[in-house]
Amino acid sequence: MRQSKTFIPTLKEAPNDAVVPSHILMLRAGLVRMLSAGVYSFLPMGYKVIKKITEVIREEMDAIGGQEFHLPALNPIEIWEETDRVKAFGDTMFHLKNRDYVLAPTHEEIMTYHARRVLQSYKELPQVWYQIQTKFRNEARPRSGVIRGRQFLMKDSYSFDASWEDLDKSYDSHAAAYRRIFERCGLKFFVVGASSGAMGGTGSEEFMVRSAAGEDTVAHCESCGYAANSEVATSVIQALARDSESKDIFEISTPNIKSIDELSAFLSINESQCAKSRVYIVNGKEPVLVLMCGNDEVNETKLEKIFSEVRPAHPEELQNLTGAEAGSIGPLGFKGRILADLRLKDRNNLYSGANKNEYHIGGIDMVRDVPSAELVDLRIVQPGEGCPNCGANIDVFPAIELGHIFKLGTRYSEAMGARFLDVNGKDHPLIMGSYGIGLERVMACFVEQNHDDFGIIWNKELAPMQVHLIGLNMKKQEIADECERLYSELTTLGLQVLFDDRKDAQPGFKMKDADLLGIPIQIIVGERKIKEGLLEFKLRTDSVKLDVALTDVVGKVKEFYSV
């Protein structure tokens, strides 16, 4: 491609709206432009990268027996009502105004719809069906450029098996394919145990990339590799011993004391001697009091595993249930189920709210005074706590979710009546898995991890083009001639060459552009070297310009790309 005739609108300055590095660089390098919040157009160079990612994914999906589909994004709403997911998605699903259609945010229903019409016998199983296609989600707040969009590309696949053992195989082969895909895409990633959330199902893992722009929080152990989404992460933390002597309970006036910090300061005690109370309404009606040690935060995802639906109680509800406001609630006299975090097991001489405004109670003994408390792990893991596997210090940081794999089981096949006959002629629901990869996130995460002050540093797999041939002064005949010769030779070999043949651009301009765009190999043809029969060969990864004889450069490119 001749750069003089290619649309690559690079920017010297970063647009004001872009904040994260990948967003800034994708705009500056002329890869993407925004159309509307969370809706992006891919320009020629950016789309080439998307196509490279697509190729990698296709190869690896085909290698595990995946069959590529292309399903419609425009779906009749009735299909989504079969699984009650119109309600589950709520406002996140786009609805059309002038017909009863929705824009698909994912495709479990549509794949299951086809499966139930086609798959009838165990002999036809397993099946792995996938597609690379546009998804629509009406995100309340799109952000970080292409990382969280309202329209995005997803590779989604679905497995249909006759047994749970076979589902494990389909799931494991996806997990392995995902590792190969992300490795080939040059990403430093890790896999975490995750919550299957509203997707339902029995098991799930996420493929994550550490990034300040991430929206998930993960706990990760450097030494043994334990990793989990903080929604489900656990940790070991030094157990707090029971005092040898239990005091009797006593009431204390605590005017204006609301938080644990204020309470521990007021009483000159350690925060871990306080039991914090939070009241939740579960399954729409039942009040549950959750007791946490000191300032420990409640992990609501863990609560949701116990009760399917959980929300904090409103202030009026608190008043009705306990007779007190949020800062003065405690377990004694609470009418309802009480859950306590494991850290409070067997503790005594604790302080908590008195269920009377401006009063707290001391001398609480969990064994003696709150015998009904169910002890469960409910904490949000904090950095520095012990890894549940090896005990080393655990790290907690933000990350971007690149891919997510789920063992769905029979949730969708049951709801939609997608059944097959086993060897005995007995019918069963298909056992399903679903597996997704966000293509834009692969691209953005790569840029997040592979850039320097000058621009993007593509690897061989994802680079929009393979070679950047730069003629420094195209008005000089000998430079133009040499560039043309090289361009023709390299393209004849089947290499993708971007040829900067612009006549007016200054050398510095061209080199800045090349570094921004980040094609792996730069071949720089300039007056200074050509007189000696040389040109410069630069790898974007190391920035070293190597003098190479005109006659040797094609060989070096062939070697680099193994062609």
Added chain:
RNA sequence: CGGGGCGUAGCGCAGCCCGGUUAGCGCGCCUGCCUUGGGAGCAGGAGGCCGCAGGUUCGAAUCCUGCCGCCCCGACCA
């Protein structure tokens, strides 16, 4: 959806508080000359519904009201 910020040329910004000639600056763009090893120089030029609508005023980019858009924090996130 709550909180905050911003909206002036393709991009980055000034002007607004305190209303008043023809709305400026840098980069980019066009023409010509010149220049060619890290985003050159000179000269000339084009490009604005000052986000939109309404209001106040003799007069609004500037003051007031409403709306829209974008960004950030939070909530949400299959």
